[in-house]
Amino acid sequence: MRYPAVAGQFYERDPEALRKQIEACYRHAIGPGGPPAVAKDGPRTVKGIVVPHAGLMYSGPVAAHAYAALARDGVPASFVILGPNHTGLGAAEALGAHDWETPLGVATYDAELGARLLRDPITEDIVAHRREHSIEVQLPFLQDLLGEVRFAPICMGLQELKIAVEVGEVVRDAIRGTDTVVLASTDFSHYIPKAEAARRDRKAIDRILASDVKGFYRVIKDEDVSMCGYGPVIAMMTAVAPAKPEFLKYATSGDVAAMEDVVGYGAIAFRR
Numbered sequence: 001m002r003y004p005a006v007a008g009q010f011y012e013r014d015p016e017a018l019r020k021q022i023e024a025c026y027r028h029a030i031g032p033g034g035p036p037a038v039a040k041d042g043p044r045t046v047k048g049i050v051v052p053h054a055g056l057m058y059s060g061p062v063a064a065h066a067y068a069a070l071a072r073d074g075v076p077a078s079f080v081i082l083g084p085n086h087t088g089l090g091a092a093e094a095l096g097a098h099d100w101e102t103p104l105g106v107a108t109y110d111a112e113l114g115a116r117l118l119r120d121p122i123t124e125d126i127v128a129h130r131r132e133h134s135i136e137v138q139l140p141f142l143q144d145l146l147g148e149v150r151f152a153p154i155c156m157g158l159q160e161l162k163i164a165v166e167v168g169e170v171v172r173d174a175i176r177g178t179d180t181v182v183l184a185s186t187d188f189s190h191y192i193p194k195a196e197a198a199r200r201d202r203k204a205i206d207r208i209l210a211s212d213v214k215g216f217y218r219v220i221k222d223e224d225v226s227m228c229g230y231g232p233v234i235a236m237m238t239a240v241a242p243a244k245p246e247f248l249k250y251a252t253s254g255d256v257a258a259m260e261d262v263v264g265y266g267a268i269a270f271r272r
Helices: 015-027 056-073 111-117 138-146 161-175 194-209 213-222 230-240
Strands: 046-051 078-084 093-095 100-102 105-109 150-156 180-185 190-193 244-252 261-271
Touching: 015 056, 015 138, 046 056, 046 230, 056 138, 056 244, 056 261, 078 111, 078 138, 078 161, 078 230, 100 138, 105 138, 111 150, 111 161, 150 161, 150 230, 161 180, 161 213, 161 230, 180 230, 190 194, 194 213, 194 230, 194 244, 194 261, 213 230, 230 261
Parallel strands: 046 180, 078 150, 078 180, 105 150
Antiparallel strands: 046 261, 093 150, 100 105, 190 261, 244 261
């Protein structure tokens, strides 16, 4: 079992308080308007999602747009969740082959899917996941929506273009013929003035919306976009291609609370 690392910090530890916090994200002024109804027989066109991973009090309303889109689309069989490695611990591209506990219950590791993901450059290593928040903070949203969740998490320590594409190709092959959604967990610009964050992030988002993997990577480097999970986004775009991107929401921490320097958050769905 992988136990919570950031409960009580990034989100509420008490289950009832956590569900209220998630509902507040949906109802927030920059949220989607209210908790969504899950379409049991939805069209299932969503194949990939870009979703933020900061504390729910900051990024939760933007993340709620991603999960509202997922709810309207229906319930997939499983998820691959790709997140950056903020801690520097563990393997470079680490599969966490454990069930994960949150205050809302246990999210089940999809061992069959995980076995197909264990190809170079991905290795099994729970150490990379033990203190990492980027994947953990997605699980309460999924559990609140769906109840039971099956998933395979990959924590990416190396995110350069070549290796991120390789991870995406492994994921693409592993999910082929299955009903699996790939989540790319990332925040955008970090701790710069709001107008500058919006300018840089818009350039990155434009390349995502153009399905331009190489152009997206160039923008990250040329514009110095301090995006923590660009590798997961590259891997997800590679895995679900030729799915078409759909912009859902962009905002910053400065839209939630008064602050001079902000963090950018974006929600984007990829549909077939």
